[in-house]
Structures are given as C-alpha cells and as structure tokens.
Amino acid sequence: MYKRVSPPTIGSKVIFENGEPIVPDNPIIPFIRGDGTGRDIWPTASKVIDAAVQEAYKGKRMISWFKVYAGDEACDLYGSHQYLPEDTLTAIREYGIAIKGPLTTPVGGGIRSLNVALRQVFDLYACIRPCCYYAGTPSPHKNPEKLDIIVYRENTEDIYLGIEWKQGSKIGNQLIRILNEEMIPATPEHGKKQIPIDAGIGIKPISKNGSQRLVRRAIKHALLLPKDKQVVTLVHKGNIMKYTEGAFRDWGYELATSEFRQDCVTERESWILGNKEKNPEITFEENARMIDPGFDALTEEKKAEIVREVETVINSIWLSHGEGKWKGKVMVNDRIADSIFQQIQIRPDEYSILATMNLNGDYLSDAAAAIVGGLGMGPGANIGDSAAIFEATHGTAPKHAGLDKINPGSVILSGVMMLEYMGWHEAAHLIKKGLASAIASRQTTYDLARLMEPPAEPLKCSQFGEAIIQHFG
Ligand SMILES: NC(=O)C1=CN([C@@H]2O[C@H](COP(=O)(O)OP(=O)(O)OC[C@H]3O[C@@H](n4cnc5c(N)ncnc54)[C@H](OP(=O)(O)O)[C@@H]3O)[C@@H](O)[C@H]2O)C=CC1
Ligand SMILES: O=C(O)CCC(=O)C(=O)O
Numbered sequence: 198m199y200k201r202v203s204p205p206t207i208g209s210k211v212i213f214e215n216g217e218p219i220v221p222d223n224p225i226i227p228f229i230r231g232d233g234t235g236r237d238i239w240p241t242a243s244k245v246i247d248a249a250v251q252e253a254y255k256g257k258r259m260i261s262w263f264k265v266y267a268g269d270e271a272c273d274l275y276g277s278h279q280y281l282p283e284d285t286l287t288a289i290r291e292y293g294i295a296i297k298g299p300l301t302t303p304v305g306g307g308i309r310s311l312n313v314a315l316r317q318v319f320d321l322y323a324c325i326r327p328c329c330y331y332a333g334t335p336s337p338h339k340n341p342e343k344l345d346i347i348v349y350r351e352n353t354e355d356i357y358l359g360i361e362w363k364q365g366s367k368i369g370n371q372l373i374r375i376l377n378e379e380m381i382p383a384t385p386e387h388g389k390k391q392i393p394i395d396a397g398i399g400i401k402p403i404s405k406n407g408s409q410r411l412v413r414r415a416i417k418h419a420l421l422l423p424k425d426k427q428v429v430t431l432v433h434k435g436n437i438m439k440y441t442e443g444a445f446r447d448w449g450y451e452l453a454t455s456e457f458r459q460d461c462v463t464e465r466e467s468w469i470l471g472n473k474e475k476n477p478e479i480t481f482e483e484n485a486r487m488i489d490p491g492f493d494a495l496t497e498e499k500k501a502e503i504v505r506e507v508e509t510v511i512n513s514i515w516l517s518h519g520e521g522k523w524k525g526k527v528m529v530n531d532r533i534a535d536s537i538f539q540q541i542q543i544r545p546d547e548y549s550i551l552a553t554m555n556l557n558g559d560y561l562s563d564a565a566a567a568i569v570g571g572l573g574m575g576p577g578a579n580i581g582d583s584a585a586i587f588e589a590t591h592g593t594a595p596k597h598a599g600l601d602k603i604n605p606g607s608v609i610l611s612g613v614m615m616l617e618y619m620g621w622h623e624a625a626h627l628i629k630k631g632l633a634s635a636i637a638s639r640q641t642t643y644d645l646a647r648l649m650e651p652p653a654e655p656l657k658c659s660q661f662g663e664a665i666i667q668h669f670g
C-alpha cells in the first residue's frame with residue numbers, strides 16, 4: 198500500500214467514533230518533520246514528547262512514530278514536485294492523528310499551500326490556537342498573564358476556499374463584465390457600484406454549515422472550561438460584509454440559541470434579563486430603551502423590532518435563564534474584527550474563546566501569540582471529525598534554519614495539545630510544567646532570552662528541549 202515508507206511494526210491505530218478519537222496505549226502517529234527550521238525543531242520536540250510519555254507511564258504507554266514526508270524532504274525522496282505524496286495522505290488517513298513541522302509555501306508559485314492542502318484533504322475544519330502566558334516569558338505587555346484565550350479559526354473556507362482570477366485574464370474580464378452589466382444592476386442594494394476593469398477578482402465563500410460546525414466545537418469546548426472562562430466571542434467584520442462576515446455572526450448566534458439553548462445566553466439576552474432582574478416591573482419598551490442607547494432616535498419600525506426582541510427573550514427564556522441563572526451559562530457575544538485586536542490587548546481577561554472565520558483567525562492567532570512571548574510560544578491543532586493534525590502557528594522561519602537556534606516551544610506545545618486530545622493528560626502536564634519551570638529559571642532560546650531583563654544567555658533549540666525535560670520533576 199505504501200510506496201516509499203513503512204509503518205512501524207509495533208503499535209496500533211487510533212480510531213474515531215462520533216468525531217472523537219479512541220486511542221490505544223501504543224498508537225502509531227505519523228509525523229512530518231517540516232521544511233526550514235522544522236529540521237531543528239522536530240528532533241527536539243519529539244524527544245521532549247517521548248520523555249514525558251516515558252516519565253508519566255513508565256512504558257505502559259508509548260508512541261510509535263511513523264515518519265512520512267511532505268515539502269522539500271518529500272521531493273528528495275519521491276522526486277521533484279512531489280510535495281505531498283500519496284503515501285503521506287494514506288498514512289494520516291489510516292492512523293488518524295498526526296503532527297507536523299512547518300512547510301514552505303512558495304509565494305505566487307504553482308502550489309498554494311501544503312499546510313492548507315492537508316487541512317482541506319482531511320476536512321480539519323477547526324484550527325485551534327491557544328495563547329496563554331508562562332511566567333517569566335518576556336512580553337511587550339504589562340500584564341500578559343491576563344491573556345488566556347483560544348482562537349477557534351474556521352479552517353476550510355473564506356480565503357482557504359478563495360477562488361481568484363488574475364487581473365487581465367480572459368475569464369476574469371468576463372466575470373467583471375457579467376458582474377458590472379448584469380449581476381450588480383440586478384441587486385438594487387449594490388447601487389451604482391462597478392468593479393474596476395483592471396481588478397483581480399477573488400471570491401470568499403462562507404457557508405452556514407462551515408460556520409456552525411466551527412462554532413459548535415467552540416461552544417462544546419467552552420462548556421469544559423471553568424465557569425469564568427465560559428465565553429465564546431464571534432469575531433467578524435459584519436458591519437461591512439453582511440452576507441459573509443455578518444452571516445458568520447448570525448449563524449453562530451442561531452446555533453447557540455437553538456442547539457445549545459439551555460447552555461448558552463447571548464450578551465443581549467443577558468442585558469434584557471439583567472434589566473428585568475433589577476426592575477421586575479420594567480416594560481418591554483423601557484427594557485428595549487436600555488439595551489439600545491440610541492433607541493429614541495430609531496425609526497418606529499426599528500423600535501418595534503427591538504421591543505419584539507425583548508418580549509421574545511422574556512417570554513422564551515425568563516424561566517430557564519432569568520433570576521441570575523444566565524450567569525451559569527456560556528456567554529456568547531460578538532465583536533467586530535478590528536476592535537477585537539484592541540480588546541485582547543487592553544481587556545484580555547474578558548475573553549476566552551474567539552470563534553473566527555479563516556482570515557481573521559490567521560491574523561489574530563499571530564497577534565495573540567505576540568502578547569505571550571511570540572510565535573515560538575504559539576501552538577495549534579487542526580481538528581476534524583475523523584482526523585487531527587497538530588502544528589505550530591508559525592512558519593518555517595527560513596533564516597534560522599539548520600542553526601539549532603529556533604524556539605521549539607510552539608511545536609512542543611502542539612505536542613501537549615496532541616497528548617491532551619489523546620487523553621494523555623499526565624504526560625501533557627509534565628511538559629507544561631517543564632516548560633514553565635525552564636522559562637522561569639531563564640533557560641530558553643534566543644527569542645525569549647533577548648527580551649528578558651536583563652537579557653539571558655540563549656540556549657540552543659536542542660538545549661531548551663533538554664532543559665524542559667530536566668524540569669519535569
Ligand atoms: N503552518 C505552516 O507550516 C506555516 C507555514 N508558513 C510558511 O512559512 C514560510 C515562512 O513564513 P514567514 O512569513 O517567514 O513566517 P514565520 O512564521 O516562518 O517566521 C517569521 C518570524 O517569526 C519568528 N518565529 C517564527 N517561528 C519561530 C520560532 N519557532 N521561535 C522563535 N521565533 C519564531 C522569527 O522572527 P525573528 O527572526 O525576528 O526572531 C521569524 O523570522 C512561508 O513559506 C510561509 O508560507 C507560514 C505560516 C504557517
Ligand atoms: O500555509 C501557509 O503558508 C500559511 C498558513 C498560515 O499562515 C497559518 O496557518 O496560520
């Protein structure tokens with residue numbers, strides 16, 4: 198079945214039931230080393246993961262690693278342009294859980310992105326990127342410990358499904374003509390808009406199913422968090438793009454208030470309920486005026502709509518959510534994408550899970566990682582219903598490749614996410630403890646060492662891994 202690789206002879210398969218993995222004590226896990234700094238990071242990361250599993254389970258559990266190829270390494274083994282060989286896809290399909298280093302995406306070349314291709318082939322629709330602070334990590338912020346968020350980024354649509362036509366291409370020009378002459382005039386709300394004839398054209402599809410399955414996972418995750426972290430924020434630019442970004446928000450709320458009705462309260466509902474709790478005699482209209490400060494300036498039609506909203510909330514959930522019961526439920530709110538970048542910096546402790554579409558989540562996960570120490574501390578997971586691939590938020594950082602210098606923390610922490618996903622919490626805990634303690638004692642790589650005050654003597658990538666292992670216990 199495999200052309201150039203062979204699975205380990207010891208170990209067995211992870212299987213998936215109802216979207217959840219069932220993990221044997223000796224799972225076979227395919228790994229992709231990665232391009233660029235992948236060659237520095239992976240040996241260190243796998244050593245730390247193996248040491249933690251050994252320390253936690255004393256041989257009762259172990260991972261049988263299965264080396265598979267993608268990127269430059271794949272071309273060396275399989276021939277030129279064989280960036281993502283069938284062997285690799287077969288292995289991930291067969292064994293279910295995989296981990297990878299970063300892969301290069303040539304800008305403007307024939308290949309769009311191997312990383313994205315892997316997510317799409319296995320329908321890994323939730324890209325989960327937690328950002329939390331390890332004491333002692335240098336940060337541009339005064340109180341980085343207040344940031345403890347998880348970016349839940351939709352991983353298959355938006356720009357990942359983006360279809361583009363090059364400026365000046367025959368079909369691109371044809372599309373612009375049809376849009377300008379037929380489709381825009383047929384949609385009165387677009388007014389007299391016209392697309393410049395010299396434009397490149399891109400389409401960003403956002404589907405209801407794609408949005409809701411992401412938000413569903415985010416809400417389920419929130420239900421497992423401590424009560425004060427049970428907040429899901431829908432991030433969007435719906436004020437500008439109503440039927441894509443705005444629809445993402447609306448579908449998120451729709452899911453929260455239908456499928457998770459007993460578990461969730463929306464921010465607006467909480468205001469309405471809170472107003473009635475403070476003043477049980479409050480009328481629907483008075484309540485509406487309080488939740489919408491500009492109420493009196495609205496049209497009669499809009500006012501009536503808000504009064505109806507208040508009435509519906511009180512009539513439908515007062516019994517289940519009123520008298521403060523809503524405080525024990527998952528709070529679902531929404532924020533406009535540009536504003537959330539400010540919010541996570543100045544009011545980080547008000548946020549927990551940020552559910553985003555693809556592009557917003559891409560920006561946000563790098564920005565959030567910066568607050569807690571940078572991309573060297575940004576882990577990630579791509580999760581679907583029948584496979585999962587763990588990988589860091591960052592890329593190949595080519596200028597540092599082969600120097601045994603780069604921070605392996607992000608891939609090590611992606612390994613922690615993988616162990617937690619497998620239910621191997623003891624091993625995950627050891628790594629987090631080792632990492633925290635190594636950083637607290639100023640033993641770390643150049644990226645963190647150079648920002649410490651006073652600057653610390655930087656460790657090599659491999660030395661940082663060893664320091665983490667030494668601090669397990
Ligand atoms: N999932 C994936 O595999 C991804 C792949 N890519 C691809 O990676 C390639 C390079 O992308 P690029 O834009 O340079 O972005 P990178 O994320 O690879 O690196 C940018 C900078 O971030 C810092 N950095 C990144 N990783 C680490 C780390 N582990 N430890 C410490 N610092 C780190 C370095 O900053 P400094 O030099 O200042 O210390 C580095 O120069 C591109 O081909 C891109 O498409 C990009 C993102 C994700
Ligand atoms: O694959 C790529 O080149 C970019 C991917 C990326 O930026 C991400 O997943 O955050």
Ligand SMILES: [Mg+2]
Nearest residue numbers: 559560563590
């Ligand atoms: Mg990115």
